[in-house]
Amino acid sequence: MDRRNFLKYVTLAGSSFALTSCIQGKNSKLQGEVFPSASPVAVNEPLKVGFVYVDTVGDFGWTYAHDLGRRDMEANLQDKVKTTFVENVNEDAEAEKVIRQLALDGNKLIFATSFGYMNPTIKVAKDYSDVIFEDCAGYKRAANIGTYLGRIEEPRYLTGMIAGKMTKSNVVGFIGAYPIPEVIRGISAFTQGLRLTNPQAKVKVLWVQSWYDPAKEREAAQALVNLGVDVLTQHTDSGAVVQLAEEKGIYAFGYNTDMSKFGQKAHLTSAINKWGKFYTDKALSVINNTWKSQNVWDGIGEGMVDISPMNQVIPGDVQQLVNAKRDEFIQGTAHPFDGPLKDQKGMVRVPKGKVLDDWGQLAMDWYVEGIEGAIPNRKS
Secondary structure (H helix, E strand, C coil): CCHHHHHHHHHCHHHHHHHHCCEECCCCCCCCCCCCCCCCCCCCCCEEEEEECCCCCCCCHHHHHHHHHHHHHHHHHHHHEEEEEECCCCCCHHHHHHHHHHHHCCCCEEEECCHHHHHHHHHHHHHCCCCEEEEECCCCCECCEEEEEECCHHHHHHHHHHHHHHCCCCEEEEEECCCCHHHHHHHHHHHHHHHHHCCCCEEEEEECCCCCCHHHHHHHHHHHHHCCCCEEEEECCCCHHHHHHHHHCCEEEEEECCCHHHCCCCEEEEEEECCHHHHHHHHHHHHCCCCCCCEEEECCCCCCEEECCCCCCCCHHHHHHHHHHHHHHHHCCCCCCECCEEECCCCEEECCCCECCHHHHHCCCCCECCEECCCCCCCC
């Protein structure tokens, strides 16, 4: 099962999720089963920590962000840990073999960094009660399995605020990977920020049905430019969107890591994942024998997501607005989906004074007001 099968996750949310996990993080309302502690991990020498990556590390994108987190953990804990990683691991039977081998090699903490590693992790964890597993974006937990994900909707909202002030055409383009709740709520959070600073602005969305396909991403970006878009953003992994924006003399936002190198003039900022603190904290909890099975869903305040440094082409007053909203997210006084919240048909989904809760976000299959077009079916 790969990241695209997140739709199955949402379908099961009312049953399996309720039985097996809770998401703990800012504004979280979810409750779930409490698991007994995993078998103690004896740490008389450096803790061996393994990482499983879906792509090559490279120097940008999803896997690179996770590897930056690994390096941060090494720098923070030094001789307390010894890490290893395996790249380009398919989200199929190969994943189980790799995860199992990491356990056989003596790694006592293993991070599986993609949703498609969830079921392989479950299988291996049953055979290694003395090994701790952490699965990124998964929802199935056990006594020795935790899950985690960042609230990327917060930085998405902030980038939307910037877009609202930087667009001249009032038409902004979003290149999406797959039409699953994770991506849909990111588009919607971006649009909420956009409409806060520019109520007249609209978002046009094109889907490439891939997490990483530079050619398709570039083609989609060009198509959006042809429709009058003068600001682009993405939920895909390549730098092609920012590169095209640089060529066309328009603006763009990156994703996962700082993508300014793909267009120094075009790149305004990126919505980024930051895994270093989380990886450090989890390793320390294993070393100190305090680790517990949790489902962590954290935001800017917890250091799991953020925006990269803003391009100085962004006016100072706009940067101040963005930083003020960022502070509100940190303090918990604002949420990307604060009510009143309408869908694109004008129906009130969240009344004033309320917030779209975690269950609503996890199952999000509708656009907020300001997004044009319908959500397509997911292609295999």
